[in-house]
Amino acid sequence: NAGVTQTPKFQVLKTGQSMTLQCAQDMNHNSMYWYRQDPGMGLRLIYYSASEGTTDKGEVPNGYNVSRLNKREFSLRLESAAPSQTSVYFCASSEDRGGYGYTFGSGTRLTVV
Amino acid sequence: EDQVTQSPEALRLQEGESSSLNCSYTVSGLRGLFWYRQDPGKGPEFLFTLYSAGEEKEKERLKATLTKKESFLHITAPKPEDSATYLCAVQARENTNAGKSTFGDGTTLTVKP
Numbered sequence: 001n002a003g004v005t006q007t008p009k010f011q012v013l014k015t016g017q018s019m020t021l022q023c024a025q026d027m028n029h030n031s032m033y034w035y036r037q038d039p040g041m042g043l044r045l046i047y048y049s050a051s052e053g054t055t056d057k058g059e060v061p062n063g064y065n066v067s068r069l070n071k072r073e074f075s076l077r078l079e080s081a082a083p084s085q086t087s088v089y090f091c092a093s094s095e096d097r098g099g100y101g102y103t104f105g106s107g108t109r110l111t112v113v
Numbered sequence: 114e115d116q117v118t119q120s121p122e123a124l125r126l127q128e129g130e131s132s133s134l135n136c137s138y139t140v141s142g143l144r145g146l147f148w149y150r151q152d153p154g155k156g157p158e159f160l161f162t163l164y165s166a167g168e169e170k171e172k173e174r175l176k177a178t179l180t181k182k183e184s185f186l187h188i189t190a191p192k193p194e195d196s197a198t199y200l201c202a203v204q205a206r207e208n209t210n211a212g213k214s215t216f217g218d219g220t221t222l223t224v225k226p
Contacts, residue, residue, distance in 0.1 A: 004156075031212055043157075043200070043216040058213065090156050094212050099145050099164070099204065102214065104156030 002026050006091050006105035013081040013112045021076040021108050023091030031094045032074040033102065034058075034066060036087040043090065049074055081112045115140045117217035119201050125223045126191055134186040134220045136201030146184050147214065148177050149200040157200055191224045198222070 004025045013019055025032065034046040035058075045058030047066040055066050063085060065077045074093075078085060088109050092102035116139040126132055138146065145164050149157035161170040163179040170177045174195060176187045186199055198221045202214040 033213075035216075040218065042218040043202075045213060045215075048213060092156075096212070099162070100212055101147050101149075101159035101162050102157070102212075103159065104149075106156050107154075 004091055004093055004103050004105035006089075006108050008108060009106065010109050011111070013078075013110065015082060015112060017081050018077065018079050019081065020078075021089055021091075021110075022073070023075065023105060024073045025091075025093040025103070026072065027093060027095075027103065028071070029093035029095055029103070030071070031096065032068065033092045033094075034064075034074070034076045035090045035092065036060065037090060037107075038087050046076065046089075078110075081110075083112045086110060086112045115203055115205055115215040117201055117203055117215055119199075119217035119220050121220060122218070123221045123223070125225065126188075128192055128224055128226050129190050131187070131189045131191070133188070134199055134222070136184040136186070136217055137182060138184070138201070138203045140203045140205045140215075142206035144204040144206040144212075146179055147202045147204070148175075148184070148186055149202065151198045151200055151219065160199075188222070191222070193224045193226050196222055196224045 007022045030051045033048045035043045049055045049068040052071045091105045094100045118137045120135045148160040151157040161177040166181045198219040200219045202216040
């Protein structure tokens, strides 16, 4: 089925470890996004990519890096995980640079101990 | 700074009991207002986009309306399968670089049979 695929679905990290969250979409969308969702704080934008080859910071970028590998793939890297990064991470994509709704992946539930 | 406030936080209805969810927003020039549905453990699912005051969109038992300051999601004769968290989001017209969305915290709807 067409959509956004995120891996892994669950991950437990120790403080200081690094990891990369993978995201791929097969809808030929130009724009891709990484959000985190925390209870009581809603969805907050970490990084986004308006098109292949470009990335920009969102509301909460500290502690994260991203790579837009090609039009399909947009990865999120935690270089040195901290307990404050315990969250559910969602990747999303949209048709164009604005004015369109998102298609979300199913999320990665990350726990940092 | 764009802001989205949703109310109530939680809503419990009997099957067939119609009601409305509210989304109040502040944005410097609205490009679009979006409604999503999120089931537990899943990513949000896109429902509607509204672009200008006075616009309405319908899908099954759901109808979304928009004014210059708020949007309502009306649920007519809800069924238990309508139970979910409903998220509202806005995009500002000035976000020319990408369709960055600001999300509200959501309203969790429970429909009892």
